[in-house]
Amino acid sequence: MxxxxxxxxxxxxxxxxxxxxxxxxxxxxxxxxxxxKVTAVADTTKSWSANGIDVEAKMREAFEIDNRFGMVIAMQLAFGLRKKEAVSFQPWVSDQRDLGHNAIIVYGGAKGGKQRTIHIEFQFQYVVLDYVKQHIGKRDRLGWKKTIRGLNADLERNLKRYDYHMGKLGISKANCSVCGHGLRAE
Incomplete structure (x- = not known):
């Protein structure tokens, strides 16, 4: 209202x-x-660890479910990406280190359609970004190219697959009071 x-x-x-x-x-x-009264501040934390979830164990589990899903989760954790940003992320295009900037630029899937710059501050971010770049083609997005049935995957299907894998991981509001978005709060 x-x-x-x-x-x-x-x-x-x-x-x-x-x-x-x-x-x-x-x-x-x-x-x-x-x-x-409306407030823009959350009453409770949405981070996984504050809600009793072992983030490292879930990360390993995510890689066991699907390597690409594990990379999506790792990028969300390392850079605070939203799920739409993560599956739309193009690591080779977004990495600005070759241009002398210690940052990534999020082009696709950003809230409001606006690109945003995320500065790389921690060693963990370098490790995750370099790992993802080793496993993703130079023009590819982090999301899946094909669906489980072999059809070409679009953003909508990638988001559904992400949600499906989150369910397999046991991460949902119903199960543990958090969702993938909670990785932004870690």
Missing amino acids: RNEISVLRKFSRWVGKPNLVKPLQYYLPDASPERV
Whole structure:
């Protein structure tokens, strides 16, 4: 509701009526202020380790399930990639070290469609990026080229396969209160 009010408020400013839309509390007078309050800060941590998951063991398990899936998880852990960014990631194209920059650029799958730069700060990041580059073709994405049935894989099928492997790994909100996105919080 807050989002909708925000959109309406912006529209009312465009049409020259800045005070047309009232605060949400005005429209919901019986609701307690706590119920209509929105916060951008999480109440609980979403990291795997804080929720009792052995990240290293799950990483080994991921590589046993599927080597490419293990690389996706490793990149998520090393660089804080979202799943869409991870399966769309092109390691050879994104690595800026050859150009004198100690960073990677995330082109595909980034939130809002905007590319972002992630600086390489830790040895673990170098190791993971170099490992992935050894196993992925120069023009390839980190996601799978083919589906399990041998069809050409697109982004949608790659995301479904990622979710399927996460299920095999035992990582889901229902099972352990975290999901793959929690690797960004590690």
